[in-house]
Amino acid sequence: MSKRNKKKNVTREPKQRVKDVYVARPFEGLPDEVDWIALRELVPAATAPLKLAEPFASQYPDREVTLATVLPLAWPAMTKPDGRVIVALQRQFQSGDVSRDIAASLLAALETEPGQTVGVPALPGEGPRLQDLLVAEPLDVTLHDTFEFWIDEEAAGDPQVKASLERANASIYPTVRVESMPGAYWCDVTDRCHLRIVLPDSEPTALAALARLSADGGLRIGIDTKFAGMFRAHGVLVPVWDLPIDVKAADCEGPVAEFAKRYAAALAVEEPLDAAQRRARDGLIGRQLTLR
Structure with missing residues (x-):
């Protein structure tokens, strides 16, 4: 038998596989x-x-x-x-x-x-x-407003570091926290402004409350705002409103506080959704986008 045809018995250690587990609400249980x-x-x-x-x-x-x-x-x-x-x-x-x-x-x-x-x-x-x-x-x-917290003062003079920082800073859009409701943020994306509110409740619970508001005309925040849709993120919903370009974060405080009251009242309703509210819920589902 030629050496080329000889087979050696080689013992290989089995590769250890890391088990991955999906957690729908990874931040649940953390304050905020x-x-x-x-x-x-x-x-x-x-x-x-x-x-x-x-x-x-x-x-x-x-x-x-x-x-x-x-x-x-x-x-x-x-x-x-x-x-x-x-x-x-x-x-x-x-x-x-x-x-x-x-x-x-x-x-x-x-x-x-x-x-x-x-x-x-x-x-x-x-x-x-x-x-x-x-x-x-x-x-x-x-x-x-910038990513300068990345670097120490002594590194700021490095031309490569400076160029990288400038590119990163160009991607930042103005963002302000709206204090009248937890998880609410105003942002200016150049040609329009948005209001985004991360809701603390489970998706089914929040969706039912939003459906009640939608059916009753209570989903709008302010006269000139437009409900744009929702993100699904880490097990919760994030409704988004389009705002006129001249509406600033401070202008949102009062309307958001009123929305928070309407949303809390809708959450407290225990009766099943009626036909109009179910149609509103289906419409909301069709305007969802999942963030991954």
Whole structure:
């Protein structure tokens, strides 16, 4: 028998597969769930400080952690030379559990030497989620007009860094939080303005309330606004209104407060939808767009 025809017995270790689990509402249970969703899906540039819960706070003492909407090149996290950690809500790869993804990014950053590149697996597998890592307190959100929070002062003079920052800043559109209802944000996208409200209730519950409002003419916010449709994001609904270009965020406070009252009243109704409300619900479903 020639050597070419001989077969060697080679033992191969089976590849370990990472089990992926889909979580429809990954931010459920966190205070300000609506703001977590808004910062991930709607707001271009924002940050918020995070506080580690025990035992992680004791394991990583004196580590300042900041949440950011997005980081350069969709990095999952970065560590500063002084030990500060910035973790992104958006990242290049994601599993079926966004909360677990961000928690894995945060843990990887905490375990990375300050100033070094953070490596994070595409599928993190089992482990703590944000709900396990963080102290349960509301987000203190700061909206930014630029992405300058990415870089330190000494790096700002680098021509390549400056050019990259300018490109990123060009993608930012003005965004303002509307304080009269949680999860409400006004934005100016050059040729028109929008109002977007992340609703805290489950999709079926929110849809039924919106259908009641639609059938009764209560879905409009202000005289000149137009209901544009809804996003489906992380297990909740995000209705969107088109606004006249001259309507600013401050102008929305009163109308949004009134809408919040109408929406709360519609939520409290326990009777099944009538025929007109069911037709309104079907119309709303036809104007949904899922954010992935």
